[in-house]
Amino acid sequence: DAGVTQSPTHLIKTRGQHVTLRCSPISGHKSVSWYQQVLGQGPQFIFQYYEKEERGRGNFPDRFSARQFPNYSSELNVNALLLGDSALYLCASSLDPLVAGNTIYFGEGSWLTVV
């Protein structure tokens, strides 16, 4: 079975541009979450979607937005890119986020470099 898949794997953008990152969860998983990982740090939570509704949002500016589609795939959008947005963006999926011990599986991430 395929794991969490993300695209693109690497991309370079210029300051002020917009970027869209895509994620397909593990088959059967209805929960998708997004994390930002700056080099040398642990991932920071950005968004969580369950059953196509936003269920949680981390401490990120309104330039960051996301959505989940009927097939449970998801997009993360970032507008007006800043140099500080350069990071590894991780998508994770899980089966049932309301259950204690729910296991969260990560994709390999999308490396975004803003120049």
Added chain:
Amino acid sequence: TQLLEQSPQFLSIQEGENLTVYCNSSSVFSSLQWYRQEPGEGPVLLVTVVTGGEVKKLKRLTFQFGDARKDSSLHITAAQPGDTGLYLCAAGGTSYGKLTFGQGTILTVHP
């Protein structure tokens, strides 16, 4: 806001040595996960612990969840170069699967 503190931040050891990584917080967690991440890849789940006092073993790795569910440790016996990587602890609350990560421990095992 839940805060996880991992220690040490860096660990450089020789092959065959033992090591322990700690993950501590003042908050109580419903579950705690340990991940290993290699450069350029996403975190890979090693274990999930749910019950206070729980001990889980995965080959040479031993994971322990504190009795009060506020802390955890990862012990590696006879480390090998293939163990090299970033080890992350992450706590899951009940808020729809949001994970709070520690800052990570970078482990380097020299042959």
